[in-house]
Amino acid sequence: MAMKFEKKGEGLYLLxxxxxxxxxxxLYTKKALEKLQPGDVLEIVFDNPSSxxxxxxMADAAGYDIVEQQQDHGKFTWKIRKAA
Amino acid sequence: MEDAVNAKNRRWAFGIIGFFALVxxxxxxxxxxxxxxxxxxxxxxxxxxxxxxxxxxxxSAFRDLFAVGVxxxxxxxxxxxxxxxxxxxxxxxxxxxxxxxxxxxxxxVVAGLIFGVGMVFAGGCASGxxxxxxxxxxxxxxxxxxxxxxxxxxxxxxxWFNKLVPEAWHASALAKKLPPSITAxxxxxxxxxxxxxxxxxxxxxxxxxxxxxxxxxxxxxGDFLVGVVLPAALLLFFVYFFWVRKNYRKKLLKxxxxxxxxxxxxxGYWKMIISSKRTAIAGLFLGIACGLQMFVIExxxxxxxxxxxxxxLSKMGHDFGLSVSGTVFDPGYWYVxxxxxxxxxxxxxxxxxNNMDNIYFGxxxxxxxxxxxxxxxxxxxxxxxxxxxxxxxxxFKFKKPTTELAVWAIIGGALMGIGSRLGLGCNVGxxxxxxxxxDASGWLFGFGMIGGAFIGVKFFNWWTERKMAKExxxx
Numbered sequence: 001m002a003m004k005f006e007k008k009g010e011g012l013y014l015l016x017x018x019x020x021x022x023x024x025x026x027l028y029t030k031k032a033l034e035k036l037q038p039g040d041v042l043e044i045v046f047d048n049p050s051s052x053x054x055x056x057x058m059a060d061a062a063g064y065d066i067v068e069q070q071q072d073h074g075k076f077t078w079k080i081r082k083a084a
Numbered sequence: 085m086e087d088a089v090n091a092k093n094r095r096w097a098f099g100i101i102g103f104f105a106l107v108x109x110x111x112x113x114x115x116x117x118x119x120x121x122x123x124x125x126x127x128x129x130x131x132x133x134x135x136x137x138x139x140x141x142x143x144s145a146f147r148d149l150f151a152v153g154v155x156x157x158x159x160x161x162x163x164x165x166x167x168x169x170x171x172x173x174x175x176x177x178x179x180x181x182x183x184x185x186x187x188x189x190x191x192x193v194v195a196g197l198i199f200g201v202g203m204v205f206a207g208g209c210a211s212g213x214x215x216x217x218x219x220x221x222x223x224x225x226x227x228x229x230x231x232x233x234x235x236x237x238x239x240x241x242x243x244w245f246n247k248l249v250p251e252a253w254h255a256s257a258l259a260k261k262l263p264p265s266i267t268a269x270x271x272x273x274x275x276x277x278x279x280x281x282x283x284x285x286x287x288x289x290x291x292x293x294x295x296x297x298x299x300x301x302x303x304x305x306g307d308f309l310v311g312v313v314l315p316a317a318l319l320l321f322f323v324y325f326f327w328v329r330k331n332y333r334k335k336l337l338k339x340x341x342x343x344x345x346x347x348x349x350x351x352g353y354w355k356m357i358i359s360s361k362r363t364a365i366a367g368l369f370l371g372i373a374c375g376l377q378m379f380v381i382e383x384x385x386x387x388x389x390x391x392x393x394x395x396x397l398s399k400m401g402h403d404f405g406l407s408v409s410g411t412v413f414d415p416g417y418w419y420v421x422x423x424x425x426x427x428x429x430x431x432x433x434x435x436x437x438n439n440m441d442n443i444y445f446g447x448x449x450x451x452x453x454x455x456x457x458x459x460x461x462x463x464x465x466x467x468x469x470x471x472x473x474x475x476x477x478x479x480f481k482f483k484k485p486t487t488e489l490a491v492w493a494i495i496g497g498a499l500m501g502i503g504s505r506l507g508l509g510c511n512v513g514x515x516x517x518x519x520x521x522x523d524a525s526g527w528l529f530g531f532g533m534i535g536g537a538f539i540g541v542k543f544f545n546w547w548t549e550r551k552m553a554k555e556x557x558x559x
Contacts, residue, residue, distance in 0.1 A: 021223050022141065022143065023144070028548055030151070050216070074474070
């Protein structure tokens, strides 16, 4: 499955990186967050477990909040709010 | 539903452990020598569990630092290396070490550089690709296959490639007077090894300080303290100063007013060390297990009165694939790439390729049947151990490689295969183990890997930027 980035609603964007290994999910997440406006929420879907550690560390360092974390059958769905 | 899935996962996880237990018991009942292979197996299982739990991949260390500014894996690797080195120092001082130092020269940097680019392309280092295979990742399995095939081909490459060998290497290789079955003057890697690498000095920190490496002072003061703890602390300080400090100070000043003191800086350094609990815990167990494996394997060698598993295989009636010295690859510690080359080498040999005339397979490592190769037991169990952890944490998922990722996997695996043969090991054998044992060539390979990671990240930054721009064109 190819990487997908789309607008889901006002201030809510989806980044689907399923099937991708490191470093793709964390790189795409970083680039997507850079393009978003402060306060926007990015929903990331990925299935590479090691990316979870890198994405959470990256969000922590940048001061972004991970507002939702779900995990099912090896599929991770996280929502990150870009700091205002 | 969630509970049902977990129950199914648990059944699979305990099924894997039960299978390995059955293999150990059944083979031991057949011949007690199999306990030697089982020791490799259970350490492999521990490595796989630790790697998956801590998302412990050497590729992510400097790659994630350069790409997204995350230092957690550099920290984890340094913790594991320090602990492994501490346990190893004890093992060395008691004369139970199975470690062999490697020649030190610029070749280790070049090898590390090629390996480093490869591991970023592949999405994981040699050990990382093994554990991710255990998570059900098809891309990682492709990487493992690519590393395996590339090595098996690369070590026997001759013909036109002989023209690229400097005359001095050729003459020096012939002068080594290797057994007649080894054609040291034919083959690029043979002449690189016997004509260049073997002529380079062995540099250990203990010896640089004028200490005997198997003495208490040599092992703890030279190889552990000076060779590992001080450089690791310095490296982590460097990482803190350039990647972590700015954000830490910014956050601190947001929370309170006043100047940032030296005590605050130390607290920031410590915060970086403990920032990823999972990685730190995995590093701790990994380091201890690595040291213990040397102790256990050497103990078994003493028990069976052998110095290498080749002698055990002979006693068990398996003569095929032993090297001209009667040995097989039997490091006695964690290793990844040679057993991968061996199983493909064994397949090639069975298909009619005479690959026992090269130094790599023919002189020491051999190409035993993978079913009785101790190091292969370790790697398969590592995949199994990672699968157990992934199943128990509901992270196991079969993932088919896409064409894009398959291309990166094959290219990255091939570069890692070449890098590991040039460096006489991968991120584990040439870096982790050697650094922990106070061997300077380990740090050289590591510096090369850092350079390679930088190049790989530069490329992927460009690649992902390009793809992201296309996806975002509509916004």
